[in-house]
Amino acid sequence: MARIPKETVDQIIHHADIVEVVGDFVSLKKKGQNMWACCPFHHEKSPSFSVAPAKGLYKCFGCGKAGGVVQFIMDVEGTSYVEALKYLAKKYGIDVEEEEKTPEQQLAQNDKDSQFIVSNWAKDHYHNLLLNTEEGQGIGLSYLRQRGLNQTTIKTFELGYSLDQWDDLMKTAEKAGYERKYLEKTGLVITKEDDQGHDTGRRYDRFRGRVMFPIHNVSGRVIGFGARTLKPNDKTAKYLNSPESEIYHKSDVLYGLYQGRQAIRTEEQCYLVEGYLDVLSLHQGDIKNVVASSGTSLTEGQIRLIKRYTDNVTVLYDGDAAGIRASLRGIDMLLEGGLNVRVVLFPDGDDPDSYIRKVGDQRFKEHLEGASQDFIQFKTDLVSREAAQDPVKKAEAIREVLQSIAKVPDPIKRQVFLQQTSQAFSIDEQVLITEYNKLVRNASGKATGGNANSGGSGLGSAQTGGQPSGSGAAPRPAPRPMSPEEEAEALMYGASPEDLAGGGDALTASPREDLDPVPNAQQTCEREVVRLLLLYSPQPLAPEVSVAQYLLQQLDDTPFKTGIYGDLLHLCREELEQGRWPEVRTLIQHSRSDIRSLVAELATEKYELSPNWTTHQIYVPRELDQLQVACDNAILRLNKVNVEQELAVRLEALRHPLDDDTMMEHLQTIRLLKQMDNQLASMLGTVIPRGAQ
Structure with a gap:
């Protein structure tokens, strides 16, 4: 099994100066023996974030984040222990050489690295075409300027343009020394097949005559592309994405997360939109804590990504009722993931991109603040309006709201939502609790093969204060199985599998289950x-x-x-x-x-003894x-x-x-x-x- 020698890990930690590393992200000021700054992980006005150079650790006395230089990179970048070590190694010019790799492992790693390399090259190629060619400037850059995007935003997101030619990228890449097989594996080049599925020998670029939106992972590596056609009445799809590959899994990616992850942490809020241009326009309007699902249905992987950085998400909708209805299931998934969900609606015909361009940055921010409402309340208002005075529809509307409440893992929040729903529909709370418990039992019975008495997140009666009759909380989702590559990384660095679970999630303090809340x-x-x-x-x-x-x-x-x-x-x-x-x-x-x-x-x-005591001989x-x-x-x-x-x-x-x-x-x-x-x-x-x- 491949491993990085412990000597290399020790060398990385020895060279990594915590003041220097933390100073890349916040402005530190000396106070006593330690350095202080406003915390990069939560919003605050007075500095409570301390760095102790002598001990090599940081601690925020506001949010509680603490650790050494490796943990800081994990926290601030949202990376795994392994990725944090590699980040520091790169910063300090330390070669990370892996040893004892089997030929198969080496081949697989080289193959994956090559796909990252060719994707990054393609990003640079498209970006250059946008800025420095007549077609790119006249069509691609002109379109982006019409959409209100400035040069800074274009460069920050590394936007590009693909020439309207069949094989421009393929020929330029091969001329630069990149192998065609990696162009095909990343989906940049397509193989033409006949009706029987046989290779005809023809190859051509996937993206032609389109504005290019590079898609980054949380570490900033380009893993795929979104592309918008600019041809009027084009028979092809308006938007075209890279296909699934070894490095690109669209269900585990959020557009704009790499550029906005720090703002999401600082603001303790994530705005969720649908399209690339929504992200770009809001980011340019100084709303940087925004990500997009890129037109795909929200997935569990994307929800886990958001939860790495915050527990609070606000979904920004346009005013289209059909679109809102179609998105309700995705929001239920956000609730099930333990997130606090709010909703903001825009006037009919407007999406976040068009609305911020229409009213300006300041009024847009005021709208976000004034129009934001809790999702359960939003859904209650929505379905109750649709039900109007029809008793049958009203009963169904109530069940819809209860189904969303059942997704909330926190029993106290569930109880509050039930009380609000009771008031909104003018229905006795005990009736709601009875119906809620019935829904939970039915769902639990289906999940366990029809045994309706198998448990669930049932609630007690209103007369007893709504205390949970069972566990009172949704079961904690089991961690997904680790891939062989992740298991190898865990063993390679001596980390526990829990530390690397979740595909590169940041390592946080594991719950110390042997410690009592109040120490004995x-x-x-x-x-x-x-x-x-x-x-x-x-x-x-x-x-x-x-x-x-x-x-x-x-x-x-x-x-x-x-x-x-x-x-x-x-x-x-x-x-x-x-x-x-x-x-x-x-x-x-x-x-x-x-x-x-x-x-x-x-x-x-938290506190240091003032030197004034010694000065006054106390x-x-x-x-x-x-x-x-x-x-x-x-x-x-x-x-x-x-x-x-x-x-x-x-x-x-x-x-x-x-x-x-x-x-x-x-x-x-x-x-x-x-x-x-x-x-x-x-x-x-x-x-x-x-x-x-």
């Missing part, structure tokens, strides 16, 4: 030990005895019962055994997302000056918690029938445990900080 005493004590280890490992406590050596030696026989803290303690031991201090800068780059998240939490402090004790006390207290408290838990177990055992020998054994152990507990309590109560002596 055991977790609090274990957390304190690993915090001291991370922050002060090399600090001396005595001649030739460091904090790391002291803590690990004292805890040699002490069990850690919380998985994540035990794992981190084990990693610290491994680092020390290999002659390295267990430091934040190292562990913050770990392939496990939950480890990275925990290290960031433990190593980040002494404030620091933890660094009292490390022996801090370490001793952490060990004593952890031991005391373990003793108390064992004591509780023994006392509980006495409540059950026991033979005489077993009872005597428990009583003796309880006596010893109580003595130890009292001794530990006494030691904790008499520890005097050195600064107070």
Whole structure:
């Protein structure tokens, strides 16, 4: 199996300066020991985003994002762990050479890389034709200018034009040294077949005489094209897209996401439109958090893409009633994906592109704000108008709304929507809940082969406050199976399959299921030990005895019962055994997302002690000056918690029938445990900080 040598990964992390990398995206200003800026992940006016150069980590005290330099690239670019490493390698000029690849793997990788290369070349070719040829300027550029697009937008989206010739692209590509098979695999060139499906030997360009819209993936690589014909009364389709290929899967792509992903994160909002020109006009009007499904029905893959960057999506509709009706199923999918969905309508005959050109940027933004409404309310208004005074139609309209509510995973939101629907249709809420539960049971029965009692997201009665009678939440969708390539990447980098699930989704902090929402005493004590280890490992406590050596030696026989803290303690031991201090800068780059998240939490402090205290000769004790006390207290408290838990177990055992020998054994152990507990309590109560002596 192919893998990147660990030495290369270490080299990337060693060279990647977090201040330099983060500084590419935000303007950092020094304040104390750290650097500060407004967070790139959410909208804020006062800086709460901190970068600690000494620790090699970042932390936003507003939204909670935190991690090391690799995690930052994953968060800001929406890439996987592997892609983030490659991004940094490219930035610092480090060659990432993979070894031990089988001939088949190497061939497949070369084939895929070649398709990316030829697609990028085609994009440049079309762009050059648009700007620098008579036909491109006279037809393509003229059309784009008529649609109100300026030079900046044209260059930002790398728009182009294909000459109205049968083989211009094919001949130019082959002359430049590109193989015809890659032109065919990407769909740029078509093979002519006869009626029996046999190759006639003829080849021609797919796109001819069209304005070209390059389609980028989230990393900015060109994977396909959309193209619009400019010929009046042309018998061919107005819009033509690249066919599916090894690098282009239209169900997993949103046009404009690469250019708008940062704005979507910052604004915490994504505007969803239908066409390329809608995206371009809005982006030019300083509404950059916009993407398009490019005329295709919305897919689960596209919804997952949006959810990478925000939980809030607003669908922009033209005023066509038939078009709105056709899109309702797609919006139900957005609800099912856990997104908060709103809707904005435009006057009849207008789409987002035409409306912003008609009224201007400012009035368009005002319309977005004023006309936005929650989707359930929007659908309720829509179907109730259609039902008018017809009782049968009204009943069907109510069921339509309930079907959408059933898609919402959050039980509290479902309850609120049911209350709103009850008021809108002037129908008793309990009747709605009964009908809702019937719909859920029927859907669940179909999904499980007709067993209507198999469960579902049913609701309790209105009289009991609408509390869930079952789980109350839609089941979490199972992650899609990983491809062999993704599994190879996971093993290659030591990342867990969960970290790479979702086809390159950004790694976020995995839920630490072994941690209670409110930490118990055991977790609090274990957390304190690993915090001291991370922050002060090399600090001396005595001649030739460091904090790391002291803590690990004292805890040699002490069990850690919380998985994540035990794992981190084990990693610290491994680092020390290999002659390295267990430091934040190292562990913050770990392939496990939950480890990275925990290290960031433990190593980040929101406030720094003002140097003015020292200037005014006011002494404030620091933890660094009292490390022996801090370490001793952490060990004593952890031991005391373990003793108390064992004591509780023994006392509980006495409540059950026991033979005489077993009872005597428990009583003796309880006596010893109580003595130890009292001794530990006494030691904790008499520890005097050195600064107070």
